[in-house]
Amino acid sequence: MTILVTGGCGYIGSHMTWCLHDAKEDFVVIDNLSTGFDWAIPQSAKLYEGEITDLDLLQTIFRNHDITAVIHFAGSIIVPESVSNPLKYYNNNTAASRTLIEACVKNNIKHFIFSSTAAVYGDPEVIPVSEDAPLTPLSPYGTSKLMTELMLRDTAAAHDFKYTALRYFNVAGADPEGRTGQSTKNATHLIKVACEAALGKRTHLGIFGDDFDTPDGTGVRDYIHVSDLASAHYLALKRLRDGGDSIVMNAGYGDGYSVLQVIDAVKAVSDVNFEVKKEPRRAGDSPKVVADNSRIMSNLDWKPQFDDLPTIVKHALDWEKKLQFKNSL
Known part of the structure; x- marks a missing residue:
């Protein structure tokens, strides 16, 4: 049983490869290396460089390996860019x-784990937001992911195919x-950008909006550690292997932090x-999005290890320092 990880050289995908490596699973990676890095995955991993739309390449992978499951990360993820260039997102995310x-x-692969997003909720009326909330994305990014969820739902209804989103x-x-x-250059993730500012890689940090309907006027988000997220993917796959039905689940901690609170945490950790x-x-930004994670907690034996903002910041800052040293050589 071999797992295909698409976009496995990217930020979340590379953490998934290390999770599978640590679990002694057989896996292969496909990535076009547009934003990912081949050095980010275990040296023992088999990497196919290319596009997931290349059917000949996919057939080669399926033929050369006993692929029984796909964990799908490949795609574009920048919300403001999706607003200015929506067709890119409908091509890279939905069509691909x-x-x-x-x-x-066609290759009788029955298990599929999909990297979706809380952006499908848009500006939810009820916080924390559950999976049953109205799906009203504010950006083409969110819409492109929702369209893929719908394709998975309909495919599972028509074929011997189970998925988790x-x-x-x-x-x-x-x-x-x-x-x-x-490791992506010009990344837009708040904690990474703040760590770059703390290390002098950026002249300053921008706060995009301070007049939201939140306690301090800045956007509130549920921050989840990438390693906990990777473990959730693996547990979701094990659930499908054990006969679990298709399911959509939020992956978050259920805690919300504002932009200002995150900035304060990075300043404190970095001194x-x-x-x-x-x-x-920025276009497409929601004021407040926090997860109701009761479904994932009841369906998976998921025990988050890093549900702590200073710990998340410390790990991000440590990595940023390592990148700074790596790039100086």
């Missing part, structure tokens, strides 16, 4: 996922052992008082 799902059905909230942190982390500037709101 359709090709991959069809290839799985994990709607994650704000992913942050890095591998505690320092094996991988968020650097970096400059912060107020900027206009």
